[in-house]
Amino acid sequence: MKTLSVDETARLISRQKKILILTHRNPDGDTLGCAFALMYAARAKGIEAGVFCCDKIPEKYGYMFSDGDLSSDSDEAFIIAVDIADIKLIGAEYSEKYENRVNLCIDHHISNTHFSQNLLLRDCAAASELIFDVIKSMGVEIDKKIADCLYTGISTDTGCFRFSNVTEQTHSAAAQLIKAGANHYEINKVMFETKTIGCFKLEAAALSGVEMLFDGKCAVMTVTKEMMKASGTSESDCDGLASIPRRIEGVLVGVTLRERDDGTFKASLRSYPPADCAAICSALGGGGHARAAGCEIRTEFFDIDKGKLLAAIKKELDKI
Ligand SMILES: [Mn+2]
Incomplete structure (x- = not known):
């Protein structure tokens, strides 16, 4: 594994003839914004480029791409x-296929497992901030399409510029993207303001069962498949749910347990300082950032795994 700078990364990409860009499963605005922005930038340099995602991309991100941009053709591709x-996040059936095959990873999670041959890693608010620097270093002009993609990544990974990961650079990148034509008003409206009636019903059902633990410092919200069915929602409608439990006054660690189709629950943790979510999740084989991290809970061992997670949270809270 080799660690690269932004300029080295830009040069490495510019040398390729064909690239395939992988996003993580259950794709969010950042992974998609990175992938499609990089795809357009590569094409501007005459490189054949496509994007692979193991899951269906939620409709709200539809403005970033067209169906022809999606590809699984990895033959001779960089x-x-x-x-x-983590390679596991590419999706269950695909992590094996791509294990030891990823030529380059561009990421902003300090918990990165170094699974790729080359790595550009920086602890910034969104990976889209890094891609912004890479595209500039490639000498590609940031057009409206690229700007929309990168602005989406930055805005969604920062909760619309509210999270503690936001820096002067984050705002500076966003400002440059707006100057390049990013439709910030529409993007933020779609990502943060408008929700379907089903989403509101799902939130109501999940919130009615919220558990307050450890002197009110931890809130656990569980979202079951049954709740999703009753509200007519799917996994992709659940994007904003993880931020809810932490918003309850006094809570330092907010947990959302969301049932998936694959026999697991996704545990999403959000914290306020000094509680460290990445430290909690690493005890269960997960990872992420200090303020936002995740791990998996097996449905068949739900009580045991949830118990382990709560013990790890208690241990972290006891340190404070
Ligand atoms: Mn991200």
Whole structure:
């Protein structure tokens, strides 16, 4: 594994003839923004480029791409993973296929497992901030399409510029992207303001069962498949749910347990300082950032795994 600078990364990409860009499963605005922005930038340099995602891309991100941009053709392609901390996050059936095959990873998770041959890693708010620097270093002009993609990544990974990961650079990148034509008003409206009636019903059901633990410092919200069915929602409608439990006054660690189709629950943790989510999740084989991290809970061992997670949270809270 070789660690690269932004300029080295830009040169490495510019030398390729064909690239395939991998996003993480259950794709969010950042992984998609990175992938499609890089795809357009590569094409501007005459490189054949496509994006692979193991899951269906939620409709709200539809403005970033067209169906022809999606590809699984990895023959002789230089493979780039974006916003992916661990090869497992490419998706169950695909992590084996791409294990030891990823030529370059561009990521902002300090928990990155160094699974790629080359790595560009920086602890910034969104991987899209890094891709912005890489594209500039490639000498490609940031057009409206690229600007929309990168602005989406930055805005969504920062909760619309509210999270503690936001820096002067984050705002500076966003400002340059708006100057390049990013439709910031529409993007933020779609990502943060408008929700389907089903989403509101799902939130209501999940919130009615919220558990307050450890003197009110931890809130656990569980979202089951049954709740999703009753509200007519799917996994992709759940994007904003993880930020809810932490918003309850006094809570330092907010947990959302969301049931998936594959026999697991995704545990999403959000914290306020000094509680460290990445430290908690690493005890269960997960990872992420100090303020936002995740791990997996097996449905068949739900009580045991949830118990382990709560013990790790208690241990972290006891340190404070
Ligand atoms: Mn990200």
